[in-house]
Amino acid sequence: xxxxxxxxxxxxxxxxxxxxxxxxxxxxxxxxxxxxxxxxxxxxxxxxxxxxxxxxxxxxxxxxxxxxxxxxxxxxxxxxxxxxxxxxxxxxxxxxxxxxxxxxxxxxxxxxxxxxxxxxxxxxxxxxxxxxxxxxxxxxxxxxxxxxxxxxxxxxxxxxxxxxxxxxxxxxxxxxxxxxxxxxxxxxxxxxxxxxxxxxxxxxxxxxxxxxxxxxxxxxxxxxxxxxxxxxxxxxxxxxxxxxxxxxxxxxxxxxxxxxxxxxxxxxxxxx
Amino acid sequence: xxxxxxxxxxxxxxxxxxxxxxxxxxxxxxxxxxxxxxxxxxxxxxxxxxxxxxxxxxxxxxxxxxxxxxxxxxxxxxxxxxxxxxxxxxxxxxxxxxxxxxxxxxxxxxxxxxxxxxxxxxxxxxxxxxxxxxxxxxxxxxxxxxxxxxxxxxxxxxxxxxxxxxxxxxxxxxxxxxxxxxxxxxxxxxxxxxxxxxxxxxxxxxxxxxxxxxxxxxxxxxxxxxxxxxxxxxxxxxxxxxxxxxxxxxxxxxxxxxxxxxxxxxxxxxxxxxxxxxxxxx
Numbered sequence: 139x140x141x142x143x144x145x146x147x148x149x150x151x152x153x154x155x156x157x158x159x160x161x162x163x164x165x166x167x168x169x170x171x172x173x174x175x176x177x178x179x180x181x182x183x184x185x186x187x188x189x190x191x192x193x194x195x196x197x198x199x200x201x202x203x204x205x206x207x208x209x210x211x212x213x214x215x216x217x218x219x220x221x222x223x224x225x226x227x228x229x230x231x232x233x234x235x236x237x238x239x240x241x242x243x244x245x246x247x248x249x250x251x252x253x254x255x256x257x258x259x260x261x262x263x264x265x266x267x268x269x270x271x272x273x274x275x276x277x278x279x280x281x282x283x284x285x286x287x288x289x290x291x292x293x294x295x296x297x298x299x300x301x302x303x304x305x306x307x308x309x310x311x312x313x314x315x316x317x318x319x320x321x322x323x324x325x326x327x328x329x330x331x332x333x334x335x336x337x338x339x340x341x342x343x344x345x346x347x348x349x350x351x352x353x354x355x356x357x358x359x360x361x362x363x364x365x366x367x368x369x370x371x372x373x374x375x376x377x378x379x380x381x382x383x384x385x386x387x388x389x390x391x392x393x394x395x396x397x398x399x400x401x402x403x404x405x406x407x408x409x410x
Numbered sequence: 411x412x413x414x415x416x417x418x419x420x421x422x423x424x425x426x427x428x429x430x431x432x433x434x435x436x437x438x439x440x441x442x443x444x445x446x447x448x449x450x451x452x453x454x455x456x457x458x459x460x461x462x463x464x465x466x467x468x469x470x471x472x473x474x475x476x477x478x479x480x481x482x483x484x485x486x487x488x489x490x491x492x493x494x495x496x497x498x499x500x501x502x503x504x505x506x507x508x509x510x511x512x513x514x515x516x517x518x519x520x521x522x523x524x525x526x527x528x529x530x531x532x533x534x535x536x537x538x539x540x541x542x543x544x545x546x547x548x549x550x551x552x553x554x555x556x557x558x559x560x561x562x563x564x565x566x567x568x569x570x571x572x573x574x575x576x577x578x579x580x581x582x583x584x585x586x587x588x589x590x591x592x593x594x595x596x597x598x599x600x601x602x603x604x605x606x607x608x609x610x611x612x613x614x615x616x617x618x619x620x621x622x623x624x625x626x627x628x629x630x631x632x633x634x635x636x637x638x639x640x641x642x643x644x645x646x647x648x649x650x651x652x653x654x655x656x657x658x659x660x661x662x663x664x665x666x667x668x669x670x671x672x673x674x675x676x677x678x679x680x681x682x683x684x685x686x687x688x689x690x691x692x
Contacts, residue, residue: 279515282475282508283529283577284501290532 171367177288178296178366184289191294192301199260199295199362200302204309206255211243211310214251215317218242222318223326235328236337239318240311244341244350245406248311250398253357255310256303257390261365264295265386268369269379292370296362303358304351311350349405356397361390426453428585428617429474434483435641436469443469445641446483453584456611456618458628460663461638467621470638471587474619475509476500488584505533508578508586512593514570516562522549522573523558529580548576552606568599575606585617586610592624600624604631625664629653637663 142150185192222238268291271277277287315337322328341347365386372382429451436444443466451457459467472478473485479493486492490503516525526545530536536544549555552572562570571591578586591603608631611618622628629635629649637645637652637660645652645660655661662670678684 274513274518275511275515276517278477279509279511279517281477282504283532284504285529285532286497286501 170371174367174370175363178293178363181286181289182293182297185293185297191290192297195295195298196302199264199298200306203256203259203302203306206259207252207306207310208313210251210255211313212317214247215239215243215314216321218314219318219321223322223328232328233332234336235318235322236333237340239322240315240337240341241346243311243314244346248314249307249350249353249357250394252307252310253303253354253361253394254391256306257361257394258387260299260302261361261386261390262383264299264362264365265369265372265383266379268366269372269382272370272372273374273379292366296366299362300355300358303361304354307350307354353398353401356401357394360393360397364390364393427451428453428488429619430486432484434473434480434485436473436478436480443641447643449636449643451617451619453617454611454615455633456608456620456631458620458622458632458635459638460622460625460628460635462663465638466641467638468589471589471619471621474587475504475507505581506584508583510571510574510578510586510588510591512590514574516570516574516577518562521558522554522560522562522565525562525573526576526580528577533581544580548580551610552576553602568595568602571595571599571603572606579610579614582614583616585619588618588620590622591620592622592627600627604628607631
């Protein structure tokens with residue numbers, strides 16, 4: 139039996155074949171996903187002409203995510219207040235607590251943590267809904283009724299996610315700052331005037347707030363596109379939908395973290 | 411015309427032919443599913459397409475609806491070649507079609523009323539009070555006017571099928587396709603569904619294409635039957651011709667015999683070899 143470096147030739151051949159198949163499948167899937175996103179953009183007219191469809195989806199994606207976003211934001215801000223105070227008092231700079239809380243939230247934690255929560259709450263729901271619509275032939279039924287599911291189902295959900303995400307991130311940051319204020323000022327006793335005035339003078343609208351908004355818009359696009367694609371591409375079985383839902387959470391969380399690094403590198407390069 | 415002879419009787423085209431399938435073949439990847447199908451359906455007829463599971467019946471409906479394109483041959487509906495239409499043309503043609511999916515495929519997030527109103531709201535500019543009247547009319551036709559405000563999750567299988575039928579005829583289509591309309595129904599729902607298909611076809615002047623396994627129920631209501639096996643039409647005829655057929659495949663199918671031309675056992679190696687009889691057991 140032929141062996142190469144201690145491996146049987148047939149086993150090696152099978153391994154190379156598997157690797158090749160997986161690579162081809164991966165590339166094909168990326169191409170398919172790209173075409174899918176382009177199709178969403180092409181079919182977006184209905185999402186704006188009949189904005190009621192998009193508003194309805196904003197309710198399901200955005201409004202129903204409010205509880206988890208607001209409560210998480212409050213607790214993250216409270217933890218920031220506690221941890222920040224511990225660190226800052228070492229250097230006698232506890233009056234800068236407001237700046238630390240606001241900067242952390244507006245630049246990073248607001249967009250990123252809100253996006254991760256959005257992916258878990260709304261992204262998984264979108265994938266499961268679209269996947270089940272496919273499995274129960276609702277999408278086929280729509281096509282047979284001469285209604286394009288891309289325009290009627292997919293595009294409104296996409297734009298709802300894109301619109302909801304920055305609003306949720308802003309609310310997350312606002313609640314976080316409130317949490318930091320409650321712990322820092324009300325509980326620990328940091329000077330209220332210093333807390334707010336230093337925050338006001340240090341946070342720059344363009345560099346901090348606007349960049350945070352841009353980040354959350356990009357995260358919204360990534361999460362919603364992944365969630366819709368996974369749902370639309372899910373095998374029409376219980377196992378298929380469950381796998382697609384898991385993939386949505388994993389893929390969109392990784393995408394958010396990777397995109398955050400790339401965006402941060404571009405946005406805050408060279409800033410003091 | 412002698413019963414079921416020849417088995418591959420050429421499809422006759424009449425002036426009132428609504429669906430014409432000529433020499434259609436289709437493959438899923440490399441696996442051929444249909445191999446040269448000829449079929450016609452005239453206006454006002456109920457046509458049954460029968461055959462065992464996986465023989466390509468539903469594929470045939472998907473070809474007629476334009477969800478897939480044939481690899482060979484033509485599918486014409488209302489004079490238009492379905493495979494040659496672009497999306498706009500296909501959607502225009504589909505407004506003349508209705509389809510009843512196997513389990514109804516109702517939209518689960520909206521009520522029965524909204525399901526039936528769906529196409530009317532999408533494709534017409536009718537005022538809401540006119541839509542209401544039309545929806546109630548359609549629901550009345552299937553006996554479910556009283557269930558208008560229920561959600562799909564509250565319906566039994568038979569009721570869901572009837573709501574889906576009301577939705578399928580909402581725009582007064584020329585052709586309605588039924589994918590296994592009798593599957594999983596109790597005898598009462600079975601009878602109701604069968605009668606509805608016949609009555610709606612006659613009353614509205616539709617053409618109905620019914621894909622089904624249910625021989626006894628469908629033979630009560632159909633005008634003509636096509637039997638599909640291994641991708642070709644192996645028999646065709648009126649309900650009486652089918653009942654009295656001597657063809658082994660049709661006989662086995664109509665009488666529900668466990669063994670015959672369609673064998674009970676899936677192809678496998680010799681039983682003794684699988685059990686490793688003959689002194690080869692490890």
